Amino acid sequence: MIACRIALPMLLVLLSAQAPAQDLAAVQPRIDAGDYAGAEVLLRARLAQAPGDDEARFQLARVLAWQQRAAEAVPLYQDLLAREPGNADYLFGLAQAQLWSGERAGSQASVARLEGLAPAHPGLDGLRQQAAPQPPDAGALPQARGTAPGSREVGYTFRYDRLTQDLAAWRGDRIEVNGRDGDGRAWYAAAARERRFGLADTGVEAGIALPLAPRWALQLDGGGWPGSDFQPRWFGDVRLQHAFDSGTVLASSLRRTRYPEVTVDRLAVAVEQYWGDWRLGYTFNRTDVAGNRVSGHDVALDRYYGDRDAIGLRLTSGSEDALQGTDVVATAVRALAVQGRHGFADDWALHWGVGYVRQGAFYDRRWVQLGLRRAF
Structure with missing residues (x-):
């Protein structure tokens, strides 16, 4: 009986800790299927449970931009870069979101930073072309x-x-x-x-x-x-x-x-x-x-x-x-x-x-x- 009383709370703790991870694992299939709105719901739920999860915040910024809501993605990328300024993927995402939301000057500045940080980034050449329509x-x-x-x-x-x-x-x-x-x-x-x-x-x-x-x-x-x-x-x-x-x-x-x-x-x-x-x-x-x-x-x-x-x-x-x-x-x-x-x-x-x-x-x-x- 004592063992059951100890095991049950431990099981509940483990299940509650794994639930957010299960939500995050379900995001990629939604993205692959083009269900960006569904992915957004899961990512916001994840961040409500784990506000410090930068991977979920990064994915949320991406699906917002893909839904033509790039202006909402910009501050998310800026928050990510404030904590990790050397992350080339964050900087690329920021430059892209700025371009899609009409912030041309800001996008050009971000592209210039990315050229210095990661000149071999796989998306950089395409982004240069988009930044100069x-x-x-x-x-x-x-x-x-x-x-x-x-x-x-x-x-x-x-x-x-x-x-x-x-x-x-x-x-x-x-x-x-x-x-x-x-x-x-x-x-x-x-x-x-x-x-x-x-x-x-x-x-x-x-x-x-x-x-x-x-x-x-x-x-x-x-x-x-x-x-x-x-x-x-x-x-x-x-x-x-x-x-x-x-x-x-x-x-x-x-x-x-x-x-x-x-x-x-x-x-x-x-x-x-x-x-x-x-x-x-x-x-x-x-x-x-x-x-x-x-x-x-x-x-x-x-x-x-x-x-x-x-x-x-x-x-x-x-x-x-x-x-x-x-x-x-x-x-x-x-x-x-x-x-x-x-x-x-x-x-x-x-x-x-x-x-x-x-x-x-x-x-x-x-x-x-x-x-x-x-x-x-």
Whole structure:
């Protein structure tokens, strides 16, 4: 009887001590299954029982960031680093969470610390690329920063162009899926339909951006419009870029576009400067249109005012290939556009844009576009 009285309390103590450990052991299967909310519940229960468990706090910071709640993860990483400043995984997690929550300057500072602490960290190269985001083209929409690893977006965009010279309006529809991985790789695939000059062309395109050596990235784009009347039959683009510590990015690209009757080659050299939540970019284009060599200039200014929000101004001047009826010719161009993206709710974002184009003496275009995207 005395032995039973002693053994029973000891058994209860052992069971109570093992319960938190069992909860923590159940976290990884939830993470592997993508059940981050379930993992969060278990981790918070563990920390309520064992507030000093830094491993549970580290895992909680990670699952919060993966649920697109990176701002909540930042103070957890900061607490962990206050106790263990030499932990490279904590510092990497902090830099990532700062980037995803829109704290660009803080993320860059954390990346610089990580480069000194652990230059061979397996995620460092990809994080460098994410910390210096690259919009795919000088005329493209400013892209949202802070995309979580494994996240995807699907979206639809409608565009309407009103032309002078009594020409019929242009209309376009585009459906796109894109994503970004945790190692810095990004990709997209799209299908589009354009209606111009009483004709309609349908095509597809896709692209991928790949981190190469530290601070180097390669971007490949291509697509085609089979049986097209005015759009290119196919195009291909190769872009190489290098990012510097100062926030400067240099890039060069080669693009070949094959229209039904002519081939257009373009060489582009670009420089970008990032500071805080701003980006300034300049691109010089040299284009060969059926033996005529022309040049153009693009200037872009972007303001990132949230992890999913941006607004940008585009100015274009010079000469480029343009449609005259269904023919492609070299013509002078002047263009101005304001474009942006604004996130709302949890997973939705609105894309918008307005602009004006003077296409030499052929026509002027005033255009507007509106799109909706959803993360999944």
